[in-house]
Amino acid sequence: MKPSYLTEEAISSFIATALAEDIGPGDYSSLSAIPKGKTGQAKLLIKDDGIIAGVELAEQIFKTFDADLQIDLLVKDGDKVAYGDVGLIVSGASASILSSERLVLNCMQRMSGIATVTHSLTEKILHTKARLMDTRKTTPNFRLMEKWAVHIGGGVNHRFALYDMIMLKDNHVDFAGGIRQAIESCKSYLKANNLNLKIEVETRSLDEVAEVIEVGGIDFVMLDNMDYNTMREAVKMIEGKFKTEASGGITEETLVDVAECGVDFISMGALTHSVKSLDISLKAI
Template identity: 40%
Template sequence: MLTRAQIDPVVTAALAEDAPWGDLTGEVFLPAGATATAQLTAREDGVLAGIDVVAAAFRLTDPATELTAHRADGDRFTTGEVLATVTGPARAVLQAERIALNLVQRMSGIATATRAMVDAVEGTGARITDTRKTTPGLRALERHAVRCGGGVNHRFSLSDAVMAKDNHLAVLAQQGVDLTEAIRRARARLGHTTRLEVEVDRLDQIEPVLAGGVDILMLDNFSLADLAAGVRQVAGRAIVEASGTVTLDTVGDIARTGVDVISSGALTHSARHLDLGLDMTVAAGADGAARADSAAGAAGTVEAAGA
């Protein structure tokens, strides 16, 4: 699960970008004593991800705000459900609402797209995983969203595992280096806990790669027939991962070839934001300024889903 150490720097940077010197509109329009209650409401069906991120957006804007979650990350929800309620100073709630919505809409969109793929491969044994095709600075949040949707995570960064892809193999070929021997040398330099994966794009590359001693073999942009043939050829000697232009329409057929893992960059780079809104009730505070300015401080309902 996400920790504050992962969430707070991202949210702090987003808040600073959105209100570097405060929220001018709130300061000139809203009484200082006004309070607000806002409901995070689903405008369409989906899977929730990022409720702690929403809480952080309000908490880091003003610690006096409080969020009550009615749904947890990973929960499915339907249109019209209230997912969380936030209360606190109206200025703070309105200042934080856009950052809170931007992040939870994106994360929930990723979780929802992931859940659709996971459901499409149910019963096959294949696992759905993400890639490093994430938004710079948001990787921890987006990968958490994948897990909320029932997927699993690939290596988090270049530092986590060895993964030799087509361009790595092209450099080896250019230098006249034998692929099997290169894999063996790489394996000899690694600790026993570090995995080694190699990507291939042809069936005739499989045996030289397996001979080097890989843990994972990625079959990239293979046809369905070649994926099935590759699985038979590997015969359990390595984990088989399928990748390349994976979509919701194709993922089920890919899974039925017998591969162990299906990786999809589209989970993070192409997921649309889910439609969630923040419905807000603003009430006048007890101080004199709030009472004097009845137009700004009178109780009313506003919809904070715009720009």
């Protein structure tokens, strides 16, 4: 099932904007060099091992640019792929294939890199209850696709943006005058504006965890930059009253140790801001 943010309107809007950015008034290279009416085929060549993502998006990009293009999908989103595999074959007007090629590749390379890393890290913590989660540390105007890639790779999408969940981080708490003030003000605002949003509160110490427990009325507690012993103690204190999220500087090397502290979720900004794109190309047949 697709995440709720993946509406046809959102995807179509992204494609239209991205095509306009890349093509502008015209792809003059293709228009000038390719004879009018020339047709051909090209294959999507996988040149890395990993998890493929963006296949469905690629088909929609091709079809948006030229509805007469024919796409033969040979893999689906989430499939494991290896060097030498062919992801799809596109047939039709040669100029249309070339004009839409770069957007397809830019999206699929980055999405596949994200899905590959997400899948690999998720595999490492399957023996625990923890689920790997993304953050808002995404590329401006490409968040939709980056979070989609995390989902394809088996990760959990955290809030999509600032409007679909309340997260009271350290600066919110400090500016509000403390945890109690921040939570109570937040709940009053939600009630006054008839909003039904989940609330997460970031904590930096066991004292702050204790205060959140005392105030209550929230859904998630973030355990930020805590060492393993402190994190385990925090999970014990919370006793399942709220879901727990470990966050802050978590790496592939520390991921398993964090998961084994008993948290429900582990958020890693690196899933979307530090990945290497998968090597994929489009070659004429």
